[in-house]
Amino acid sequence: MPELALLEQVVDKVRPLLGQGKVADYIPALAGVDPNKIGIAVTSVDGTTIGAGDYLEPFSIQSISKVFSLTLALTLYEEHEIWSRVGKEPSGQSFNSLVQVELEHGLPRNPFINAGALVIADLLQARLGAPKHRMLELIRGLSANPSLVSDKIVAASEFEHSARNAAIAYLMKSFGNFNNDVDTVLQSYFHYCSIRMNCADLSKAILYLANKGTCLDGSQLLSPVQTRQMNALLATSGLYDGAGEFAYRVGMPGKSGVGGGIIAVIPGDMAVCVWSPELDRNGNSLAGTAALEDLCQRLGRSIF
Amino acid sequence: MPELALLEQVVDKVRPLLGQGKVADYIPALAGVDPNKIGIAVTSVDGTTIGAGDYLEPFSIQSISKVFSLTLALTLYEEHEIWSRVGKEPSGQSFNSLVQVELEHGLPRNPFINAGALVIADLLQARLGAPKHRMLELIRGLSANPSLVSDKIVAASEFEHSARNAAIAYLMKSFGNFNNDVDTVLQSYFHYCSIRMNCADLSKAILYLANKGTCLDGSQLLSPVQTRQMNALLATSGLYDGAGEFAYRVGMPGKSGVGGGIIAVIPGDMAVCVWSPELDRNGNSLAGTAALEDLCQRLGRSIF
Amino acid sequence: MPELALLEQVVDKVRPLLGQGKVADYIPALAGVDPNKIGIAVTSVDGTTIGAGDYLEPFSIQSISKVFSLTLALTLYEEHEIWSRVGKEPSGQSFNSLVQVELEHGLPRNPFINAGALVIADLLQARLGAPKHRMLELIRGLSANPSLVSDKIVAASEFEHSARNAAIAYLMKSFGNFNNDVDTVLQSYFHYCSIRMNCADLSKAILYLANKGTCLDGSQLLSPVQTRQMNALLATSGLYDGAGEFAYRVGMPGKSGVGGGIIAVIPGDMAVCVWSPELDRNGNSLAGTAALEDLCQRLGRSIF
Amino acid sequence: MPELALLEQVVDKVRPLLGQGKVADYIPALAGVDPNKIGIAVTSVDGTTIGAGDYLEPFSIQSISKVFSLTLALTLYEEHEIWSRVGKEPSGQSFNSLVQVELEHGLPRNPFINAGALVIADLLQARLGAPKHRMLELIRGLSANPSLVSDKIVAASEFEHSARNAAIAYLMKSFGNFNNDVDTVLQSYFHYCSIRMNCADLSKAILYLANKGTCLDGSQLLSPVQTRQMNALLATSGLYDGAGEFAYRVGMPGKSGVGGGIIAVIPGDMAVCVWSPELDRNGNSLAGTAALEDLCQRLGRSIF
Structure with missing residues (x-):
């Protein structure tokens, strides 16, 4: 579990990337979002949630x-x-x-x-x-x-x-x-x-993926085997055409949405959600991906 | 690190699968191999190697x-x-x-x-x-x-x-x-x-992938970051068209060859090599994949 | 303009092919058609129409x-x-x-x-x-x-x-x-x-393609240039994946339908329609194509 | 058979197109050709050859x-x-x-x-x-x-x-x-x-395609049926990705080369060769295609 200060360092590190991507504009309702947003939240397997930046601002979770x-x-x-x-x-x-x-x-x-x-x-x-x-x-x-x-x-x-x-x-x-x-x-x-959630909501919601299928409230949503399989699918196919690059840079099973959110987990450890609306050419959050990469480097953690 | 008995159980478990796949026959020199072979070897990050079945028999490492x-x-x-x-x-x-x-x-x-x-x-x-x-x-x-x-x-x-x-x-x-x-x-x-190696050789040779780039002899072949990246590439692209299925069933970065060998690692833990010449329709060792799946289940280990 | 006897010879020649193709069955309403049908009609640029076989029986014109x-x-x-x-x-x-x-x-x-x-x-x-x-x-x-x-x-x-x-x-x-x-x-x-027509109807209806755009009733439907262009499109794209083979065997601009009809023209000369419900693997009437091939050979006519 | 004056009118008509295409430059030996060339030659089934423009200048026949x-x-x-x-x-x-x-x-x-x-x-x-x-x-x-x-x-x-x-x-x-x-x-x-020929050579050489397989010297190179089949193949596949457009505009079986030459025939009538080195985006001579189109319009002839 990272310290709050570390999350704030991550946000500061990637904030300069804002402006380099492109907000999804295939529908007007998404095109209107403020591009200068960056948030990150982490929920650890012990149930604690911390966040930095715009981590409490809701966005469209999309994919x-x-x-x-x-x-x-x-x-x-x-x-x-x-x-x-x-x-x-x-x-x-x-x-x-x-x-x-x-x-x-x-x-x-x-x-x-x-x-x-x-x-x-x-x-x-x-x-x-x-x-x-x-x-x-x-x-x-x-x-x-x-x-x-x-x-x-x-x-x-x-x-x-x-x-x-x-x-x-x-x-x-x-x-x-x-x-x-x-x-x-x-x-x-x-x-x-079109469901709207913030980074804190999402990092809590996907905790089961980091916790052998057990949810924040202690209930068992998936079996440990199903959870492992879900993470395997996310690792190989969760980021569209950018799954290989994401694994290479970040090293966590994850899933992105065109609203600019990305969720990712380190099994047995923590669930993460980042959000920044501007996308790279593969349709994944540009600053969000960089934030996850930076987080993994600072923690020295990945699944690989 | 598994016990030797566990490796023997794995071999016994998958031996009945022999006969269900098809030996690579695109060149005569490979087609002549005895199909009834199954071997497994594990080298742990502490440098110990154990093996079961035909783990000392050399085969063509191919891909x-x-x-x-x-x-x-x-x-x-x-x-x-x-x-x-x-x-x-x-x-x-x-x-x-x-x-x-x-x-x-x-x-x-x-x-x-x-x-x-x-x-x-x-x-x-x-x-x-x-x-x-x-x-x-x-x-x-x-x-x-x-x-x-x-x-x-x-x-x-x-x-x-x-x-x-x-x-x-x-x-x-x-x-x-x-x-x-x-x-x-x-x-x-x-x-x-066309290099010929046995399972023991290969599990030792790839130990650096399980050990942050450090080889069996203690030398540093790749940096920890390069090693993590290599494992990421193996996880997403190491098994041809069967990478998703392999991640789903086995949950280890790996690489297969048409000679029937598969190498795989659990970073920080161990390097594994299995060998069985008969291939499934994706060109990966049929019994070898099953052996890795069974090994992971018995150990309760995977990267996911 | 062929003699009526020649059309009858064509029908007799290809009748033995009935049974070698497959009636379109993607909808029940088409699958029920009697497969043992073969008809041919020719309308010459002077307005005369002759036919042989089942040329007066209506069928679904489809494409x-x-x-x-x-x-x-x-x-x-x-x-x-x-x-x-x-x-x-x-x-x-x-x-x-x-x-x-x-x-x-x-x-x-x-x-x-x-x-x-x-x-x-x-x-x-x-x-x-x-x-x-x-x-x-x-x-x-x-x-x-x-x-x-x-x-x-x-x-x-x-x-x-x-x-x-x-x-x-x-x-x-x-x-x-x-x-x-x-x-x-x-x-x-x-x-x-789903319009139903017989071979005689269709050979009359497409006469304008053989007659520089002038219809059976003397009206001008397309200009001569437009007619030439339409025939060019039919020659290169009128028979799906079989356009090359059709040009090679028959040598007339044409269009087929899964109902088993094929229309074709020799510009300046005549408009033809054949019908036989069984299709070849490209979805074109099997006996119908053979009938057009035979007709061209007997007449020594084609656009090439 | 067109008059010589008509060929000269065709050349004059399309000459303004010079400069709008692009000479093939994938090998230096072709890139060096003078782009400002346009020639046309026609050989009729009676054996007469006439030409206009640069019709006596040899070029690389390529495809x-x-x-x-x-x-x-x-x-x-x-x-x-x-x-x-x-x-x-x-x-x-x-x-x-x-x-x-x-x-x-x-x-x-x-x-x-x-x-x-x-x-x-x-x-x-x-x-x-x-x-x-x-x-x-x-x-x-x-x-x-x-x-x-x-x-x-x-x-x-x-x-x-x-x-x-x-x-x-x-x-x-x-x-x-x-x-x-x-x-x-x-x-x-x-x-x-890499054979070099001029328009006159080529219009003579392909005369057999316009003459039921009989060559300029009266010998029979292909049978009438083979000739018809060859013309059918040329009509559907002779101009790469531009076969449909060529049939639509020109209406003659033909074949182009990246050297800027195009041959085409009206069966029973004449063999034509045009040459102009600049190509359109499909790799066919730009002014050459226009010349054939203009020739057909002036003669009121095409196979369609």
């Missing part, structure tokens, strides 16, 4: 929600029911590409590219009466913050610009790998993506 | 040599000289595919697919007077076994069937990413691949 | 409708308005592939693959108040057969199995190359495809 | 030689021996791409992309004692010009920059679709490409 979706699916389905519909390998292609999905007959490479996350959302839709509500409930519980909500304006805006994701879902449907109504699943999917 | 090639290159070149010519990302394609190399203008995705390993071999050729000899010398030193040699019959046979690798090298040359004579580099490359 | 869609678009839009949204090159990929559309940023290769035909349907939707009615009206006029209708059961069945086409349309929408509501355009598109 | 290679192969092999090793379909990819060759297991799409032409060169190498000499002999005979030679400086320069073509040949060899020594075949291939 970080894919971690919670897969976790929820793992609690609802047998393993083979999931892995017969989505793979476990890095994609080697852009996060929203249809090429791989077509060439591999409707089977997405992994649950963290859009195609895979849409299959997971399809699975949740099939088995949950109110998937949007259930997801909020899960995340509120994990972060011990009952006030968390999804940003309806962002969700609506995502839905209005959802042609690419609709194309992916229909393509999988044409291969028999998508069962529910496309629009309904997209609505749920964008609802998950 | 495991790519780890030593990259290591040697890291000792000869500045980091940017290497990473401007080869990437760090999983390829998402077959190990010997030219598609990605063409689409990405001659830059291989990572140093462990064939294209990337050929670029590394080209780098070694440029800076070493006698690269084949230097590689043998390195590996002999790392494993404290001065009798190690390259199998000239295998190397010659590889060279005779080298059309695909020649195509890859010429394609990179057409993009300006290959500098030496193609045939000369291929000769060296196949020489590296 | 042959793409010829009429493009023709209609050419009468409604400036040339640059069309060719800025769809290319003129052979695709080199399956007729319903999304790969090329993604790699080329939403621009379909030509108007005869599904993606291109959907863009044309989108153009028609934008400028016509009642596109389905207008299309029927056009085709009724061209073939001098006011009783032609679209098969509502086939159209509905196509729409129910439209996931792949929906994926293509949404993908183009994501690149800004699709303007109308996807479902609305798909409804129109399937309506065009 | 136009692929027409003669395939013709020679057709005289040496059974049809199935050729078409089992190379396809007949447009490639949809760049002329020197390896992607399609790998995805389709070593089978090139057609004989006019580089991969296909190399397979044809491999076939010639296998059956001819002195293929370079035999090719020169053929072309000298066809154009009734015994002084034609290959430019040794260009051929040597091509060979020095042959990495991409070597990659293609080795890739096909890895799939078992290339039998002779790669360097030997490349030497022959570049020799064919």
